[in-house]
Amino acid sequence: MNANGAVALQLVQVRKSFGPVMALRSGSLTVCSGSIHALVGENGAGKSTLVKIVAGLYQRDGGDFLLHGESVDFSSTAASKDAGIAVIYQEPTLFPDLSVTENLFMGRQPVGAGRRIDRKAMHEEATALFSRLGVSLDPRRLAEGLSIADQQIIEIAKAISLDASVLIMDEPTAALSGVEVDRLFAVARSLRDEGRALVFISHRFEEVFDLCDTVTVMRDGEYVSTDAIAETTPAAIVSKMVGREVAELFPKTPATIGEPVLQVAGLESAGVFHDVSFEVRSGEIVALAGLVGAGRSEIARAVFGVDGYDAGTVTLNGTAVRPRSPRAAIRAGMGFVPEDRRQQGLVTEASVAHNVAAVIRTKLSRLGLITRSAENRAAGPWSGRLEVKTNALDMHATTMSGGNQQKVVIAKWLATDPSLLIIDEPTRGIDVGTKSEVHRLISELAGQGMAILMISSELPEVLGMADRVLVVCEGRITADIDRADATPESVMTAATNTIGAAS
Amino acid sequence: MSTTTLVEPSRRSAAQRAVSTILTSRESAIALVLVVVVLAATSQRSSFLFSSDSWRDLLLAPSILLLLAVGQAVVIITRSVDLSVGSTLALTAYLTGRLFVDNPGIPVVVVFLIGIAAGALLGLVNGLLVALGKVPALVITLGTMYIYRGIVLEWAGSDRINASDMPSGFLALGTKTILTIPVLTIIAVVVLVAVGYYLRTARGGRELYAIGSDPDAAHLYGLNVRKRVIGAFVLCGALAGLAGVVYAARYGTISSSAGTGIELQAVGAAVIGGVAIFGGSGTVWGAAIGAWLLITINRALPILGVQDFWQRAVVGALIIAAIVLDRVLAIRRSRKLIEARDDS
Structure with a gap:
């Protein structure tokens, strides 16, 4: 273990709200130098908001934020960066038109005489950084067309060259294959051994338990617990993440389930989702559950014809629906309530x-x-x-x-x-009181024989509303769970289940 | 399979890299088209190139558009556009004339400096409105284009500044040559080299590319986006101001309609020269060659016996071809990426 155990980053009861929506009620996190700290929680638990406050992208409404024991207040990303904090976002933010080296050094290029950028020194330093990370990347290549994994390596190299003392990785492994994850972890461990503090956000428990030393759980914008990895288990973490009783009164009215209305067979879109087949019957509420970015919305958009697909068929009431045409979908009897209303x-x-x-x-x-x-x-x-x-x-x-x-x-x-209504995130950003009204409405519609396909990131909503839960993980349907068998644990397990074959 | 997504560093030497960069660059392709146009016109009429007057015209004619195209390229690289440069040119050209009329004996250098400063000020107005108002530059500069033109109309009225109003020493700049190269062309090329050098080797220059490539990423990197965008507009305005003074020296007569429509030629020149309209890529060298090509084509096509209508159509086709080419190449590249990711 590393002797360096001083507290690097500390957040105490940090609050942040956007208009009427409280994104973060009480976020707390204590990260020590020389350790890798996992931050876990369901979608919407407030992890990303917390990270953006640390990054200087958002300003907190209340609470304490200490860096190396001193209270700090970042008004911009530049201020956070200057203080030694590097954040690697789920989607790397690079300049596609510029070279890899320029991406590494943008805004702080080494300059020689006359404030002229010293390209040679820049390329040499980039090469040195990559060899230290054990990767081979052409520093002169344009960033466009690099895989997500390579882009993340660039972000990490950037953080190292900044000599960041705190490194936050927001779901860095979501788009990586097995080999790439191993490479990333090797880099992360060597950074920890240098005495840096790392925060690792992930939904994959095997990765959390493999890589991290400590784990903090968040739920509904609040801090729940912090445990040493050695003293806890995945099951204990899941129960803390889910935490609440599902019986939060969902007015699910029983409906007679009739004939299949929507039939989707072998839907395929390169790089987005693969071999998606399911059906929705009249009077039935089917939930597409899964993590953000798993491909749920993309599947719904393809079914409705907003996006195209490479293979497969969509059938509504026995007739095939023309792909890539929302007009045809509406005429056939589909309705689509998008995520961002x-x-x-x-x-x-x-x-x-x-x-x-x-x-x-x-x-x-x-x-x-x-x-x-x-x-x-x-x-x-x-x-x-x-x-x-x-x-x-x-x-x-x-x-x-x-x-x-x-x-x-x-x-x-x-x-x-419509005979089929697709609803993406029906209650996102809606206050708790009105949520149940929207739920009652959806339930009533199903009772009248409408088929409902609901996409939701909120587990209680999925479990409370759906007759059947389809779990999507990395573009594939990994589970089809009946209402009776659906539990927070079974859904979360399927949603975080990484298929070995995909890597 | 996954490790194949890594991109191996190239093992080529610096010289090999330089040669391949030059051979595959957009700038060389446009320069080649320019050479072909000049050769074709010369083969029809040898005086197109081989007479002292037409040699001078070949170099002198593009100098004003070249200045505007360089400024325009800098703005387009940051993912904006400046449509007001034609009006700025008219305003500073008329200002130049008035300075000579109202202040006899004013040094030429001072007039140049005042013209540049006036252009920079008009550019600053654009920059402030775009950066602080968060309104697309297309709309803002369309508005200032009419406003600036309105100011010239109000100020000049039907008044016209003639060659006799300006000192002969100033007008001589329009025809003077050094080693057969016109002075105005030398001014334009010096500006081109200075701006090109800045964009390539200064932090500020690289940040302009970064902002145009991905404004959100630039914000996350902690770059001062606002300051850089304002700077780009000020530079563009200053160059339009310089172009106004050059216009006065070259043509000798200035009316309120000077430079009408030249802003679109400047945008066209930049696009033909490989400056991506969505920002982030291209060089001022390309924009300068594009300006040169546009002017030279307009002079060469009549010699080649192309009718007036088709002359304009050729220019239009050139712009569309440049954009289609960029688009096709971009789509091909991104498709390759998706396939590579699925295979891994």
């Missing part, structure tokens, strides 16, 4: 009536013109049924709460009378 689901500057009527405007138009009264006539009953709380249908969607916005988006699709 502000950007993709709503015209926030337009009135409620306008939004609801948008999809059915061809039905409403007389001689190609749409009148406001026709829009209001069409929108009225739907908004009433969904209990959208707006004073008037003329109200702009932008001023409504997240829950009401979501209802407007759902209302928009109900007006097309």
